[in-house]
Amino acid sequence: MRSLIYTFFIIFSFNAYAEFNTKCSVLITKRLQSSEDAYKDALVKINSCSKYDILSVTSFLEEPISKVYITDLIQTYCMFDHQIITLIDTNTSNMSCVHRGQARIERKFNTVQ
Numbered sequence: 001m002r003s004l005i006y007t008f009f010i011i012f013s014f015n016a017y018a019e020f021n022t023k024c025s026v027l028i029t030k031r032l033q034s035s036e037d038a039y040k041d042a043l044v045k046i047n048s049c050s051k052y053d054i055l056s057v058t059s060f061l062e063e064p065i066s067k068v069y070i071t072d073l074i075q076t077y078c079m080f081d082h083q084i085i086t087l088i089d090t091n092t093s094n095m096s097c098v099h100r101g102q103a104r105i106e107r108k109f110n111t112v113q
Contacts, residue, residue: 024049024099028059028069035065042069046077051101059093066093076103 059066078097
């Protein structure tokens with residue numbers, strides 16, 4: 001019985017480590033489009049990534065815009081129980097995290113007038 005438990009533990013641990021082997025890289029850059037269009041293109045690519053992929057986003061947009069977009073990406077796509085790395089700079093901003101598989105749904109608030 002003990003060997004069965006050890007075998008199960010070993011197989012399960014190898015499977016858990018294998019989950020994080022794929023990187024999903026996305027660039028946000030405006031070439032001939034607006035910043036908003038570049039972000040929407042990045043969202044399409046991110047939505048095609050798989051759960052447990054290492055999501056790596058590089059933004060070449062202005063620093064204030066990159067801050068907003070990277071914050072939104074973290075809140076929407078990153079697992080909070082794993083490491084999230086960000087670097088916001090004037091020229092290039094980066095974010096890396098573990099993709100949660102599906103985008104979080106944003107709560108809609110009713111405004112009373």
